[in-house]
Amino acid sequence: MAAQRANGKQRLILAGAGLLVASVAIYAAFRLFAPPPPEMDTAYNTVSRDGLYQVMFEPETQPVPLNETHDWVVVITTPEGAAVEDAQISIDGGMPDHGHGLPTEPEASENPGEGRYRVEGMRFNMGGHWEIRIGIDAEPGLDEAVFNLDL
C-alpha cells in the first residue's frame, strides 16, 4: 500500500515534469514560429517574412494603450543576433477585419544604436485585432516583419 502510494506520487512528479518540458518546448516553438499572442505583453518578437531579420518591439507603456499616442522601441538584429544599424524603417498596419489602417502615421525617429529604433506616433483607436507591418531596409536587404496584436 505505502509503496504503491510512493510509486503513484513519483509517477505524478514525472508526468508533471514531462508536461512542463513539453509545454516549455511548445511555448518556445510558438514564440519562434507564430505571432505572439496578446497575453505576452512584455516583448513581441518575430522573424521577418524572408527571414532576414529578427524583430522585437517594446511599447513605451504596458499594456499597449488605447486612444493614446505613444512610442515603441523596435529592436532589429540578424537571425544570428547581430544588431542592425542605419536601417530605413517604415510602419504600416491596420485592422484586417475592418479594412482600415492606423489612425496615425508613425515614424521611426532615432537609432541610438544596438539595433534599437524609436518609433513615435503609435496609436490604436479600437479594441480588437491589429496587424502591424514594419518595413526594414538595411544592409541585409529589404524585408518586412508582421506583428499581430489583440487589444
Place this chain on the structure above:
Amino acid sequence: MGMARRLFVSFALGGLVALAGCDSSELSEDEKAKIASLSIDALGPLPPSPGNRFADHPRAAAFGQLLFFEEGLSGEGNVSCATCHMPDLQFQDGLPRGVAVGESDRRTMPLAGTGWNVWQFWDGRRDSLWSQALTPLEDQREHAGNRTAFAHYIAATYPDGYAEVFGALPVLDGLPANASPLGNEAERAAWAAMGEDERDAVNRVFANLGKAIGAFERTLHPPETRFDRFARAVAAGEVAKGDAAFSDLEQEGLRLFIGKANCLECHNGPRFTDDHFHNTGVPPVAGLPDDLGRAKGMADVLADPFNCLGPYSDAAPEACEALRFMQRDAAVMERAYKTPSLRGAASRPPYMHAGQINTLDGVIDHYSTAPEAVSGESEIRGVVFTDRGRRALIAFLKTLDVEPLSGPPGRSP
C-alpha cells in the same frame, strides 16, 4: 488515482452546476472591463495644451469666460459664442445647423469635455481649443468680425483684463478699423497694406483671445451620469442601488452597445469617442456645398497659421504629436467625420454633422440599414436589431444623459 479522478469529476460537476446556476444577466469579466473603460472614473486628467501656455491659468480662464459671452466680439455687436453654444443646452443649440449672422453648414457641437479632444470640429480642421476659437470669430456666418477690429475692441473695452493675463496691448493707433487676411475684399486689402510687424502684433492679440477662451473651455468637464454610477458599482463588485441600478432593458442595451452592435469600435473610452474620423455613410444635406469631411479638414489644419507648429503656438515642435503623426491619406478620409461623444446625446437631437437625423430611433435605423456612402466608403456594416434590442439600445443611451446643469457658468465670471 481513483481518489484524484473522483475529486476531478466532482470539481467538474461543481463547475457545471455553478455555470447552470449562473444568472443570465450576470456580467462577464470581459463585459465588466469594457464597462469600466467607459466610466467617467476612467477619464484621465485634462491633457496639456502645449500651444497655450495660459491653458491652465485661472485668470486667463476667467477672462476667457467673459469673452465667450461677449457680443461685442462680432461684426454687428450681437453674436457671442453663447449665441450657438448655450450653457443651458449643453453648450449647443438644438438646431440642425448653427445659426448666427447666417446659417452654417454643420451642427453646433456641445462643449463639455472638449479639452480632452485631439482635434476640434467635425472634420478636425483645428488642433487646439485656442486655435478653434479664432475660426468662428472671423466666419462671416458666425461672428462676422475681423481680427483688427477685435484688437481695437479689446483696447477700448478690456485693456486691463487683457494686460493682467498677457501683458500690455501693443500700440494699435493708426491701424485700420477693419482688416484681416480672411475678411471681405476691403478688409483683405487693408490687411495687405499693413506692415509685417503690425500684422504680427494684431495676430498675437487675436491668438491670445483664443488662448483665454480655450482656458475657459477647458473648465467645462463632462458631468457624471447614471451610467457612471452604475459602472462604479460594477467595478466595485457591488449591486448598483438607487438611481444607479439599471433596468433589464438598460442593461440589455449596454450589453448590445459593448457587444454585438459594435458601437464600441468607435464610441469607446470614457468620452465615448476614439478621437478619430470615420465615414459612416451619413447622407449629405441637399443644397449644402459638397462636404468631404476629414479629407479636407486635414489640409486645413496643416495650413492653419495658428496650429501647434505655427508662430503663435507656445509649443516645442516635438510636443505637436497630433499634427506630426497625422494620418494624411485623404482618400481614406473622404466624408469621414469625428466620432462624437455620446454623453448627453439623448437629450440633444438632432444628430450627425449637419443634423441629418432627428431622433435616436432614426440613428439606430441608420446603423441597421447602413446605407452606402455618397463617396468614400462607409465603415458601418448593418446590424440587425430586434424591436426590443432597438429599445434597449436607446434606453442605454438615455442613461448617459446629463441632468440640466445646476449652476451653469453665468454671463459674467
